Amino acid sequence: MKIAVSSCLLGEKIRFDGGHKQDHFVTDELVRFAEFIPFCPEHLAFGTPRPSIRLVRQERQLYVQSNKDSTDLTSALIQTSHHELARISDEPLCGIIFKSKSPSCGMGSAKVYLDNGFCEGKEDGIFAAMCKERFPLLPMEEEGRLQDAWLRENFIMQLFAFDAYEQFKASAPTLGELVRFHTLHKFLLQAKDEQLYRELGNIVANHTNLSIDIQLALYEFGFKTAISRKSSIKKTRNVLEHLAGFFKNNLTKDEKKILHSHISDFADKIIPLIVPLSTIALYAQKYNIRYLLEQTFLNPYPKTLALRSHIDAGK
Ligand code: SF4
Structure with a gap:
């Protein structure tokens, strides 16, 4: 059984700060029954380490901005998300496990900010939203909920x-x-x-x-x-x-x-x-x-x- 998994959950040091978020249920238990297909749209777009990013809503549109200097990074992340989506789509997947709270991978848990810096709520990260649209019946969860x-x-x-x-x-x-x-x-x-x-x-x-x-x-x-x-x-x-x-x-x-x-x-x-x-x-x-x-x-x-x-x- 093949499962696509956020790379940082597999222990890869690929987060914005060069760290990982290894999930031991995935890497120690589930690994005995599944082959993992890792993905990381942010590493592909910006390398590691990189400035952290956030989702921002402006006039109903969702943007990706750098937390460092508010540079608009939307098109770069969308492009690499499409690339990762195409890559995992080549596999006979049985599911996807996302890293929670990430502006890319969060499933309903990515914070969305307004221009004034206030958090207006939470929704799917850029990559998670694409996956949900592409695979409406595929089992998907984020690691936070799997606790x-x-x-x-x-x-x-x-x-x-x-x-x-x-x-x-x-x-x-x-x-x-x-x-x-x-x-x-x-x-x-x-x-x-x-x-x-x-x-x-x-x-x-x-x-x-x-x-x-x-x-x-x-x-x-x-x-x-x-x-x-x-x-x-x-x-x-x-x-x-x-x-x-x-x-x-x-x-x-x-x-x-x-x-x-x-x-x-x-x-x-x-x-x-x-x-x-x-x-x-x-x-x-x-x-x-x-x-x-x-x-x-x-x-x-x-x-x-x-x-x-x-x-x-x-x-
Ligand atoms: S949460 Fe997603 S984008 Fe962020 S480091 Fe993990 S795999 Fe990469």
């Missing part, structure tokens, strides 16, 4: 689901294989967006006899939109209750009580999601319920990332 366990879990789940779809698409699937793909992702999709899950089911059912190419195009749009939605404790709880229903004829009264108390404790933020999920996986193994064991919701990404072991991973 939040819930956003991190959602983003990593989205990345791996996106990669799974890309691999599935590359296999030139048949209608039967599309049905199977949808079935495997049933509970993951429900934990994201129940309505979209149902709409995707209608696409797969193909009541209007569309060609497989049209079906796949419609499915891809719906699937990638659904996985971009954030899960919540309420949605996840519904899925867990649904999963628990598969054992209703197998478990003893006490076993059912334990499983449901795990689900309630998760919903009350007393225990992390991994606890009820492990119990469900255990029973699925014990009673050999293959339908559940194959669900991507149980293992949406490598378990060593351990993102469901934090109570704060649910909201």
